[in-house]
Amino acid sequence: MIKLLEESVINKIAAGEVIERPASVIKELVENAIDAKANSITVEVDEGGKSRIKVIDDGTGMGKSDAELCIQRHATSKIEFADDLFNIHTLGFRGEGLASIVAVAQVVLKTKTKEQETGIKITASGGKILKKEDVAIQNGTSVEVSDLFFNVPARKKHLKTMQTELRQITELITRYALAYPEKMFRLMHHGNDLLFSPSAEPLDNLLTMFGKDAAYAMIPVEYTQKDITVKGFVGNPTLTRADKTMQHIFVNRRPIKNDVIVKAVTDAYHTLLHLERQPVFVLNVDIKPAIIDVNVHPQKTTIRIEKENELYDTLFNAVRNSLDSSKLIPVVESRETFIQAPLIAKNIEEEKQTVFEQVEQTPQDILEKAIQKMTEEKAVEVKPVAVPKPETKASEKISKLKLIGCVHDVFYIAQNELGLVIIDQHAAHERVMYEKLMQQFGDGKIAVQELLEPEQIDFSPTEMLLLKENIETLSELGFVFDEFGGNTMLLRTVPFIFGKNMPKEVVHDVLAQLGEK
Ligand SMILES: Nc1ncnc2c1ncn2[C@@H]1O[C@H](COP(=O)(O)OP(=O)(O)OP(=O)(O)O)[C@@H](O)[C@H]1O
Ligand SMILES: [Mg+2]
Numbered sequence: 001m002i003k004l005l006e007e008s009v010i011n012k013i014a015a016g017e018v019i020e021r022p023a024s025v026i027k028e029l030v031e032n033a034i035d036a037k038a039n040s041i042t043v044e045v046d047e048g049g050k051s052r053i054k055v056i057d058d059g060t061g062m063g064k065s066d067a068e069l070c071i072q073r074h075a076t077s078k079i080e081f082a083d084d085l086f087n088i089h090t091l092g093f094r095g096e097g098l099a100s101i102v103a104v105a106q107v108v109l110k111t112k113t114k115e116q117e118t119g120i121k122i123t124a125s126g127g128k129i130l131k132k133e134d135v136a137i138q139n140g141t142s143v144e145v146s147d148l149f150f151n152v153p154a155r156k157k158h159l160k161t162m163q164t165e166l167r168q169i170t171e172l173i174t175r176y177a178l179a180y181p182e183k184m185f186r187l188m189h190h191g192n193d194l195l196f197s198p199s200a201e202p203l204d205n206l207l208t209m210f211g212k213d214a215a216y217a218m219i220p221v222e223y224t225q226k227d228i229t230v231k232g233f234v235g236n237p238t239l240t241r242a243d244k245t246m247q248h249i250f251v252n253r254r255p256i257k258n259d260v261i262v263k264a265v266t267d268a269y270h271t272l273l274h275l276e277r278q279p280v281f282v283l284n285v286d287i288k289p290a291i292i293d294v295n296v297h298p299q300k301t302t303i304r305i306e307k308e309n310e311l312y313d314t315l316f317n318a319v320r321n322s323l324d325s326s327k328l329i330p331v332v333e334s335r336e337t338f339i340q341a342p343l344i345a346k347n348i349e350e351e352k353q354t355v356f357e358q359v360e361q362t363p364q365d366i367l368e369k370a371i372q373k374m375t376e377e378k379a380v381e382v383k384p385v386a387v388p389k390p391e392t393k394a395s396e397k398i399s400k401l402k403l404i405g406c407v408h409d410v411f412y413i414a415q416n417e418l419g420l421v422i423i424d425q426h427a428a429h430e431r432v433m434y435e436k437l438m439q440q441f442g443d444g445k446i447a448v449q450e451l452l453e454p455e456q457i458d459f460s461p462t463e464m465l466l467l468k469e470n471i472e473t474l475s476e477l478g479f480v481f482d483e484f485g486g487n488t489m490l491l492r493t494v495p496f497i498f499g500k501n502m503p504k505e506v507v508h509d510v511l512a513q514l515g516e517k
Pocket of ligand 1: 002093
């Protein structure tokens with residue numbers, strides 16, 4: 001039953017504006033649906049949610065008097081006393097969500113419990129109930145929100161483009177779909193499915209949300225240390241991204257942001273990751289509600305925890321255990337790579353002058369060797385586009401190098417008049433590629449190569465949106481795609497400089513960059 005909170009409790013709740021954009025409306029409505037134990041949650045939006053949002057659930061619904069009360073400020077069925085703030089088992093607790101939405105938009109709420117014959121329809125706007133009617137509807141609740149910020153022009157002006165708002169909504173639904181795999185989530189834009197996540201086992205859910213490339217590279221995590229249990233999946237070290245968009249953290253199944261957890265997980269990978277690559281993970285942390293505080297920020301995306309050190313340790317151990325037990329680190333290294341460096345060094349020792357002259361090379365020369373042989377070139381005219389001027393070329397910064405050797409096929413050891421130079425082949429290779437691509441892009445001529453077998457690539461729903469939005473830019477860059485169905489695309493051409501063995505990761509990285517833009 002919904003009650004109005006006492007003044008003394010109200011004063012203890014972190015207050016502040018929670019509705020900033022369409023995604024914040026959807027967050028409030030989806031969390032209410034989850035708290036109402038819905039099994040299926042459908043979100044319909046038009047114009048990136050700017051003109052219309054509708055969230056439909058099959059949860060408990062509300063009785064007629066609760067339906068009238070729920071849109072009032074500080075009206076909640078989830079807590080009653082100040083102490084309850086330290087024992088929160090629901091996503092909501094402030095009694096503010098619906099009131100904040102009704103204050104800034106036109107709202108039609110329909111709801112029915114299974115005990116009732118008919119449901120009730122409430123029309124409200126600008127904080128006031130305009131109409132109450134009985135309606136014949138299914139059990140559950142639907143809330144339709146239109147004309148967001150009709151009475152707050154300043155906030156309306158700050159809304160981003162339809163695509164940007166839609167991307168935020170897709171990211172939001174992705175998070176809840178990952179946190180609640182047993183529930184069905186569906187997101188539709190202008191009547192078209194953007195995301196559909198049926199009720200599934202956690203691993204099958206990952207397949208839907210991340211695609212098979214990523215899902216097959218995930219390692220399960222299940223670990224308990226004292227009062228904290230960590231459960232979910234971490235990517236094996238070959239599955240990385242340029243940014244943190246595929247890192248999902250839930251505490252007691254509430255999506256949150258938390259630097260301690262991210263650091264613990266990233267530290268657990270230690271040297272298994274290349275510098276500046278981000279791991280992929282979906283982890284839920286179960287903690288006694290009594291030792292965490294969710295009431296820190298009105299948006300409830302940050303939590304305060306009493307024992308941060310324990311949290312760090314537990315996460316670190318959980319991830320390290322899973323990575324170790326999946327035997328990622330080969331125990332026996334190839335002897336050849338170990339002995340390669342000393343051998344070269346010995347030759348240098350014996351024939352100092354000649355050997356040094358023979359191996360004098362620029363970093364590019366060294367790295368070119370690492371770049372696979374390329375097949376037929378096919379030049380394609382593209383429009384010249386303004387591109388950032390590359391910084392000073394790496395080769396100009398580092399003068400002639402004398403190559404000494406290569407360690408583990410990863411690090412080149414060289415020297416010049418400044419001293420010893422160690423080059424991370426992977427990082428330097430990327431840099432050389434980048435400079436070449438930018439040079440070609442600037443000249444308006446990107447050499448592309450057609451793949452003999454088109455490459456099938458799976459994308460997340462958010463990446464799929466970005467891809468469709470930027471399909472022309474991508475083709476100017478040399479990446480030409482064909483539709484395959486669902487969140488899978490066929491990559492037909494790649495920029496020539498990458499060679500035909502270009503890792504799929506490059507495509508995900510380019511999309512991440514386009515997303516930041
Ligand atoms: N979809 C729904 N199904 C059933 N009951 C709902 C639904 N949405 C809201 N309610 C009821 O309305 C009340 C008010 O919802 P509202 O979102 O405003 O506050 P809250 O969820 O209690 O707290 P918060 O402000 O933190 O979200 C809820 O406590 C719940 O009882
Ligand atoms: Mg709520």
